[in-house]
Amino acid sequence: MSRVRTALLPSSGSAVRQQHGGGGRQFAWALFDWANSPFTTLIITFVFPAYFATAIVGDEVRGQAIWGYAIGTSGLVVAVLSPLLGAIADVGGRRKPWIMGFTALCIVATALLWFASPSVASVPFAVACVAIANLGFEFGTTFNNAMLPDIVRKDRLGRLSGWAWGLGYAGGLATLALALVVFVQPAIPPFGLDREQAEQVRIVGPLVAIWFGIFAWPLFVFTPDRPGRSLAVGAAIREGLRTLRNMLKDLRAGRQLPLFLLAHMLYADGLATLFAFGGIYVSGTFGMSLAEVIVFGVVLNVxxxxxxxxxxxxxxxxxxxxxxxxxxxxxxxxxxxxxxxQTRPWLWVAGCFLGLFVGPVQAASRSLMARLSPPDQQAAYFGLFALSGKSTAFVGPVVVAVVTDAAGSQRLGLATIIAFLIAGLILLQASGGKDV
Structure with a gap:
């Protein structure tokens, strides 16, 4: 990546201190997407959901419903707390301690999925681990996103965001391929893994945790953070609440940003629901084996x-x-x-086009938020961005769960995400104003 001029923004005020260079710090920041994407790919979307529904719950339809309630609940917690935590982080200045803490939470909970044995008795344990890991992942992503405007010029925000997202999908691809070739497909799995206990599948928990830990560390070493302020916890919370209240007042006075956040709320819910149920859908409706689901995921990631x-x-x-x-x-x-x-070949075609457009929607949304957020309130605004992406995150999975239960059809249940995408598209187009 070429060396570009970057801006390091102070924790408060409008002054900007310019620095030259930044290729290494930008790559380290982008590498965080490579580090954390295997969590969404293996744990949230493809491998573990299919294992959870078929082996732990033992009923694909019921498993899809339980999974929906679990992901929806954790998303609601993220929605409620993200803006406040972001405002407190803006007051304190530094982002990396927050990222480190939530990353550690995600890593530990993900590693514990090794103990989710193929038995209905493991349902509560598996649900708790996935929900906690998802909290750590989502909060960590919020603060990492808030670092984007600090390390790259505004006219290159789209490229860095898109390249980082592409790198993230490459990370998901690499771990999917690793899981397939090394653990799932061999008749005799390595390390003495027991197929009778599905250990060749359960190993994806420790695999993702180790991957995340190894590739996240360059962010903490090479990407500069904002200067911190010495504030007591109580004072930071009070000032963060005050900042959040003022931000919400300013938000009501505008039009483009509120409409964008509302649009993002809807289409992000559709995307999250698609990710959460993609593996379960193709395995149940089209009869794909776990290995085939992984290959399908590899193609979509490419x-x-x-x-x-x-x-x-x-x-x-x-x-x-x-x-x-x-x-x-x-x-x-x-x-x-x-x-x-109705047939697998056409599913593969549809899946390829899904993948082609999923990445740009997410990357462009992140760069749009970076362009619209004030320099001294980026973590708080990215907290609102997370809120808009999670405030109705429980609705999509719950709607899929309810429709799936009522109709007894995975196809009809998953079709509900289309309404979220269309509504989000209409509002995003209506936000108008000067494009950024």
Whole structure:
């Protein structure tokens, strides 16, 4: 990555201190996406959900419903606390201690999934570990996102965000391939893993935890943080609450940012629901084995990484909002195809287009938030960004769970995400204003 001029923003005020260089710090920041993406790929989307539904619960439909309630509950907690924690972080200045703490929480809870044996008795333990790990992942991502405007020029926000997202999908691809080739497919798994106890699948928990720990550390070593302030915990909370109240007042006075956040709330719910149920859907509706689900995930990750990387230039060229609108149109059409097709070959085609547009939607949303957020309140605004992505995060999974239960159909249950995508697209287009 080329060396560019970067801005280090102080913890408060509008003054900006410019520094030259930054290729290494930007790569270290982007590498965090490579580090944490295997969690969403293996634990939230493809491998562990399918194992949870088929082996732990023993009923794909019931397993999908329980999974939906678990992911939805953890998303609600993230939605409630993210803006406040972001405001407190803005007051304190530093981001990396928050990222480190929540990353450690995610790593520990993910590693413990090794003990989720293929028995219905493991359901409460597995649900608790996944919910706690998801909390750590989501909070850590919020504070990592808030670092983006500090380390790159505004005219390169789209590229860095897109490249980082593409790198994240590459990380998901690498771990999916590793899990498939080394652990799942061999008739005799390595390290004496017992197939009777599904240890060749349960090993993905420790695998993701180790990966996350190894590749997250460059962020803490090479990417600079904002200067910290010595504040007592009580004082930081009080000042953070005051900052949050003032921010919400300012937010009500505008139009573009509130509409964007509302749009993001809807289409992010659709995306999160798609990620949470993708593996369960293809395994149950199309009869894919776990190994086939992993291969399907590999292909989607390749397409998503390519889309995020290429659309990074589009973002800086036509603007983040237009890029997100374009990607949402493609994603909606691909989603309609995915829940309509009846044969595996057409599912693969629909899945490739899903992947191609998923990455750009996420990357352009992050860069749009970075462009719109005030320099001295970025963590708080990214907290609102997380809130908009999680405030209704429980709705999508619950709607899928309810419709799946009522109709007895995974296809009809997953089709509900299309409504979220369309509603988000309409509001994003309506946000208008000067594109950024």
């Amino acid at each position: 397409a998503a990484g390519l889309g995020a990387f290429l659309f990074g230039w589009v973002d800086d060229w036509i603007g983040s909002r237009r890029t997100a609108v374009l990607a949402l149109v493609g994603l909606t059409l691909a989603s309609v195809a995915a829940v309509s097709v």
